[in-house]
Amino acid sequence: MGQTIFQKIISNVTGIDKPEEGSIVFVEPHMILTHDNSAAISKNFKAIGAEKVWNPDKIFIALDHAVPPPDEKKALNHKIIREFVNEQGIKHFYDCGLGICHQLLPQEGHVIPGVVIFGSDSHTTSHGALGAAGIPIGRTEAASIWAIGKTWLRIPESIKISLDGKLSKNVFAKDVILSIIGDMHSDGASYKSVEFHGEGAQAFSISERLTISNMVAEMDGKAGIFPADKVTDAYLRSRVNEPYKKIQPDTDATYIQEKDFNLNEIVPVVSKPHNVDNVSPISELPEIEIDVGLLGTCTNGRVDDLTAAAKVLKGKKIKYGVRLLVYPASQAVLLEGMSTGVIQTLVEAGGELAVPGCGPCLGAYGGCLAPGETAISSANRNFKGRMGCKDDTAIYLGSPATVAASVIEGKIVAPPKEVF
Amino acid sequence: MKFKGRMWIFTDKNLNTDQIFPGKYTYDPLTPEQMAEHALEDYLPNFAKEVKKGDIIVAGQNFGSGSSREQAVKCLKFAGVSAVVGISFARIYYRNAINVAFPLVQCPEAVTYIFENQETLINEELTVDLSTGRVVIGDKSFSFPPLDGEALNIFTTGGLIEYTKKKISEK
Ligand code: SF4
Numbered sequence: 001m002g003q004t005i006f007q008k009i010i011s012n013v014t015g016i017d018k019p020e021e022g023s024i025v026f027v028e029p030h031m032i033l034t035h036d037n038s039a040a041i042s043k044n045f046k047a048i049g050a051e052k053v054w055n056p057d058k059i060f061i062a063l064d065h066a067v068p069p070p071d072e073k074k075a076l077n078h079k080i081i082r083e084f085v086n087e088q089g090i091k092h093f094y095d096c097g098l099g100i101c102h103q104l105l106p107q108e109g110h111v112i113p114g115v116v117i118f119g120s121d122s123h124t125t126s127h128g129a130l131g132a133a134g135i136p137i138g139r140t141e142a143a144s145i146w147a148i149g150k151t152w153l154r155i156p157e158s159i160k161i162s163l164d165g166k167l168s169k170n171v172f173a174k175d176v177i178l179s180i181i182g183d184m185h186s187d188g189a190s191y192k193s194v195e196f197h198g199e200g201a202q203a204f205s206i207s208e209r210l211t212i213s214n215m216v217a218e219m220d221g222k223a224g225i226f227p228a229d230k231v232t233d234a235y236l237r238s239r240v241n242e243p244y245k246k247i248q249p250d251t252d253a254t255y256i257q258e259k260d261f262n263l264n265e266i267v268p269v270v271s272k273p274h275n276v277d278n279v280s281p282i283s284e285l286p287e288i289e290i291d292v293g294l295l296g297t298c299t300n301g302r303v304d305d306l307t308a309a310a311k312v313l314k315g316k317k318i319k320y321g322v323r324l325l326v327y328p329a330s331q332a333v334l335l336e337g338m339s340t341g342v343i344q345t346l347v348e349a350g351g352e353l354a355v356p357g358c359g360p361c362l363g364a365y366g367g368c369l370a371p372g373e374t375a376i377s378s379a380n381r382n383f384k385g386r387m388g389c390k391d392d393t394a395i396y397l398g399s400p401a402t403v404a405a406s407v408i409e410g411k412i413v414a415p416p417k418e419v420f
Numbered sequence: 421m422k423f424k425g426r427m428w429i430f431t432d433k434n435l436n437t438d439q440i441f442p443g444k445y446t447y448d449p450l451t452p453e454q455m456a457e458h459a460l461e462d463y464l465p466n467f468a469k470e471v472k473k474g475d476i477i478v479a480g481q482n483f484g485s486g487s488s489r490e491q492a493v494k495c496l497k498f499a500g501v502s503a504v505v506g507i508s509f510a511r512i513y514y515r516n517a518i519n520v521a522f523p524l525v526q527c528p529e530a531v532t533y534i535f536e537n538q539e540t541l542i543n544e545e546l547t548v549d550l551s552t553g554r555v556v557i558g559d560k561s562f563s564f565p566p567l568d569g570e571a572l573n574i575f576t577t578g579g580l581i582e583y584t585k586k587k588i589s590e591k
Contacts, residue, residue: 024569024570036447037446037447037489039449040449043449044581047581048581048584048585048588049585049588050584050588065446065447066447073448073449074447074448076449077447077448077449080449120488121488122486122487122488122512124488136488136512137488137512137515138488138489138490138493138512138515138516138519139488139489139490139516140490140516140519140520140579140580140581141515141516141519141580143580143581143584144519144580144581144583144584147584147588148584148587148588152570152571186434186482186485187434187481187482187485187508187510190482190508190510190511191511220482220485220510220511221511222511275434275436277434362443362444362446362487363442363443363444364443364444364446364447365444381438381486383436383438383439383486384438384439384462385438385439385442385443385462386438386443388443388444390442390462
């Protein structure tokens, strides 16, 4: 019987021939990702009684969630992390302002196809965009991996999603994954690995794949994988030197569920409050006034995302009274956006440019909503209170172009086709 | 391991980690006891004050969806909740619970029965027996598959910290 890509990745990294679904295996990650939560993890690490991390070259830490720190508690949190990094000689440390963990990990060449990436962050599924199994775990587990270099996994069943056809001009990868989640629901991939196939999937850039794999977390998937192909090679060429295997599933692999989506039929959509699977075409919404637009996050804060928004905003102004928050996903994105003029366009239109990082995505600080306010955001989660205030607030999720179009009008509208 | 306690009945689907433990506290260095003070703050603001040691949460589908934040498990454990009996749990939440040895029991039959008979059952105590895999309420008893394999090992050792300590000392 054929093997899914998850099974073949496990086989690649453990040497186990044909690992069975449902069986438990111990896996050493190619890289383990953590972020501002690393101080808490280091506490657990010490509680375990470990002295040295198992391999300082395989630990990746980015300070991204509260940057620059807005208060002394969060500043202390960062200080504890820097001390730990120095004490342990951790190799891949990215300090405040360099970017969001899920952006930096692939951007800096720390992800290759065919490996397992563990991350103490739910959106670690992102790294499936490069043909790896990016698997989210919790803090205690991250501490344990720092100490002994491996953890247990149950080999999941897999879901095969085929994407065919071609997107209309004002429809984006974000609309695709929101439509999939709307169809499959928030627990549609619980304990499962999701694979993306079809011409439509192959036509997506790495940035678009990152958007989609990122949000597999919102269907509770264990991983969301695009098999590596020439698009992957092109992305990795300037980033990694080490050899990798472009693992493909067997053609006769068995899937617990198979779904087909036709990209021609997907329209601009949003997730309505307060759950990601509450998806609706924008054309079917009543008039929804907004106070804030957020451009950024690990889902949609890359160059192509900001560029799409800039195309919509070029020569225009955001509506009086509305705010537009611009958080590039990394310093590299910011610099590229500056050199192409995209940042200039966004700021001229009225955008508030911020330090690369997570920002208001999780309501830790900066750009918080006030009671009664509504946001349109390019992020991945719209839970009540997510942007820092739960009193009568509402968060709608959409593509960066939808965010841009909406801040001009002051209400949620689909992006215009003409500018793309 | 057996627990008996009062019930908190939350019928919502997808009761998420931000409702269980708000994002704004996730990067403050808090002790487990301080985490407990914020348990379910954005969902049921009085919960942390009113919860009593040994209470059991009865939850709907996909409890704990969302973030990987472990505080969403720890805050309930340290608030005194002895177990959550649910229709289903989100993956990372379930894994985190095993790793901090907090019992989550997936028993949709029991939960559906409790949801449907809330009014008559609200003052009853619920019993959860992890060793035999049974949930008992009034004269009704329901079974669930107990943990096995590595998950059981981690749970019975007292969580992943204790488990890893043991692994290191065995080396
Ligand atoms: S941008 Fe938002 S979703 Fe992404 S890692 Fe940061 S807080 Fe999490």
